[in-house]
Amino acid sequence: MRAGQRRRQSQGGWRGGLLIVGGLGLVATAVWFLWQFRDRLTPAPTPITGKVLYVHAIDVGQGDSYLIVTPERKTVLIDAGLAESGARVTAFLRQQKISSLDLVIATHPHADHIGGMGYVLEAVSVKNVLDSGQEHTTLTYRRMLEAVKKHVGRLTIAKAGQQFNLDNGIVLSVLGPRQPWLQNVSGSDLNANSVVVRLDYGNFSMLFTGDAEDETEDRLLADGAPLQATVLKVAHHGSRHSTKDRFLREVKPTIAIISCGATNRYGHPTQATLDRLKRVGATVYRTDLHGDITIAANGTEYAVTTARQATPADIWRGRQPGTDNDSGDEMPRQRTGR
Ligand SMILES: [Zn+2]
Ligand SMILES: [Zn+2]
Incomplete structure (x- = not known):
């Protein structure tokens, strides 16, 4: 027992x-x-309901690409990244079930903005292309013009004062460039005459600045352009040459989005620009850290969602300064080609 x-x-x-x-x-x-x-x-923010406008910052590495989709499915693509990003942008459009674009904006003819354009224009039907009007000597620029001629047949030159009514109450306004173009600026003339647009929907607004330079910001301020915006697409991938204090004091962005590559060698974004954004009280999102970034707005409230999360320490840390030449152009480097 x-x-x-x-x-x-x-x-x-x-x-x-x-x-x-x-x-x-x-x-x-x-x-x-x-x-x-x-x-x-991480709990998702309260979903935005009603007639929702979406702005997507597509992660194209070092370069810019933004997609606007209105509640009535009007679509605008601003830039398409480098040539190798064309497929990524097109895949993103397909994912959003977009087979035609009402407007494509080429902010300026640098390869990190128009490189992927040819691929996109071939893949989806495009009704109109808005261009800065500045010519460039590169093969990338010529290829874009050929693709526009072949697939769109229409090129509109941007002028401050133009307006595109997307849906009822959703307006895209061109703030720049204007004649005479800025010349002999401290950085790049092509950057300085980037197409600058603002998007308005109720109390939500967003400012898209391309690769604007210091002089571009000064001209917008001098022209008394409507700059105050909920969201700022930070100019020139967070380069130190733009996004100056006097400009930020006018824009007063709640949110600032920086498009830059996780492995870029140009020192984008710079610590100086991040510090200026911090001083103005903006919440910063970066495609190199957050991946694709989406803003949903219904005219009274908005929410930001990101593909990945990032720590505040990483977000507020700039990259080591590099050459600051981000054009990705295949031509020999020249002063106006940056
Ligand atoms: Zn540029
Ligand atoms: Zn650029």
Whole structure:
């Protein structure tokens, strides 16, 4: 009897030990699982309902590409990244079930903005292309013009004062460039005469600045352009040459979005620009850290969602200054080609 009881007791102890080990294993697995998927478990912001306007900052590495989709499905693409990003932009459009674009804006003829344009124009039907009107000597620029001629047959030159009524109450206004074009600026003339547009929908607004330079900002300020905006697409990938204090004081952005590559060698975004954005109280999102960034706005409220999460320490840390030549052009470097 005693031996039997002892056996049962020892069996009981053995089973208890197994249960403890198993339990600990389960807890460890659960902790590991939660840690792996910690980003995805962050509660999503309250969904924006009603007639929703979407602005997507497409992660194209070092370059710019923004997609606007209105509640009535009017679509505007601003820039298309480098040539190798054409497929990525097109895939994004397909993902959004977009097979035609009402307007494509080429902010200026640098390859990190128009490189992917040819691919996009070939893949989806485009009704109109708005261009800065500045010519460039590169093959990339010539290819874009050929694609526009072949697939669109229409090129509109941007002029401050033009307006595009997207849906009822959703307006895209051209703020720049204007004649005479800015010349002999400290950085690049092509950047300085980028197409600058603002998007308005109720109390939501967004300013798209292309690769604007310091002089572009000064001219917009001098012209008394309507600059105050909820969201600022930070100029020139966060370069130190733009997004100056006096400009930010006028824009007063709540949100600032920087398009730049995770491995860019140009020092984008720079610490100086991030510090200026911090001083103005903007919340910063970066495609190099957050991936694709989407803003949903219904005219009274808005929300920002990102493909990935980033820590404040990473967001506010600039990259090491580099050459600051981000044009990605295949031509020999020249002063006006940056
Ligand atoms: Zn540029
Ligand atoms: Zn650029």
